[in-house]
Amino acid sequence: xxxxxQSGAEVKKPGASVKVxxxxxxYTFTSYGISWVRQAPGQGLEWMGWISAYNGNTNYAQKxxxxxxxxxxxxxxxxxxxxxSLRSDDTAVYYCARRGSYYxxxxxxxxxxxxxxx
Amino acid sequence: xxxxxxxxxxxxxSPGERATLSCRASQSVSSSYLAWYQQKPGQAPRLLIYGAxxxxxxxxxxxxxxxxxxxxxxxxxxxxxxxFAVYYCQQxxxxxxxxxxxxxxEIK
Numbered sequence: 001x002x003x004x005x006q007s008g009a010e011v012k013k014p015g016a017s018v019k020v021x022x023x024x025x026x027y028t029f030t031s032y033g034i035s036w037v038r039q040a041p042g043q044g045l046e047w048m049g050w051i052s053a054y055n056g057n058t059n060y061a062q063k064x065x066x067x068x069x070x071x072x073x074x075x076x077x078x079x080x081x082x083x084x085s086l087r088s089d090d091t092a093v094y095y096c097a098r099r100g101s102y103y104x105x106x107x108x109x110x111x112x113x114x115x116x117x118x
Numbered sequence: 119x120x121x122x123x124x125x126x127x128x129x130x131x132s133p134g135e136r137a138t139l140s141c142r143a144s145q146s147v148s149s150s151y152l153a154w155y156q157q158k159p160g161q162a163p164r165l166l167i168y169g170a171x172x173x174x175x176x177x178x179x180x181x182x183x184x185x186x187x188x189x190x191x192x193x194x195x196x197x198x199x200x201x202f203a204v205y206y207c208q209q210x211x212x213x214x215x216x217x218x219x220x221x222x223x224e225i226k
Contacts (some may be wrong), residue, residue: 061214105163108162
């Protein structure tokens with residue numbers, strides 16, 4: 001069965017960087033893309049961007065351009081999302097999700113809480 | 119960027135009642151690339167509907183989606199206890215994907 005397993009919770013100081021991993025199993029990793037979505041406490045969902053696991057092409061949300069980098073390691077079927085210059089309003093649960101055959105998000109990771117606090 | 123506006127913000131209904139959720143886009147959504155997700159507290163979202171009207175694998179037929187262009191609807195024909203949750207629409211027809219702000223369906 002398809003599974004996306006994310007890395008554990010992180011606490012970071014303002015200005016630092018965080019890198020969250022998402023290990024996929026149960027399907028051919030390079031046949032689908034991975035999207036990243038975040039959710040601030042008590043708030044809605046925010047799309048952060050997408051990476052093709054086939055060729056590494058990326059498409060980032062405009063508001064995060066320059067601060068976010070998404071990568072994949074096909075040898076381990078793992079996707080990564082790095083966010084730099086962290087601010088307090090980056091505190092959120094970060095989800096990875098598979099971009100399925102119909103281009104929507106059909107399987108989700110369990111989420112990773114990133115807390116930014118001095 | 120396409121802005122999605124969901125209404126109402128909160129829907130208070132009883133089990134067995136019909137729920138109708140709206141999602142309106144600021145511009146036409148290409149090829150009806152509109153999805154609906156359900157999220158329960160402490161859980162990741164779950165895909166319900168894609169392509170505006172197609173149910174995802176394993177989704178009960180009490181969930182249905184309709185609409186095109188700028189106006190989309192998610193209908194739950196008879197609410198079950200497990201359906202009380204927050205529902206989000208998302209458009210994936212433009213390069214900048216966006217979500218609506220969510221509709222909470224709560225027990226009356």
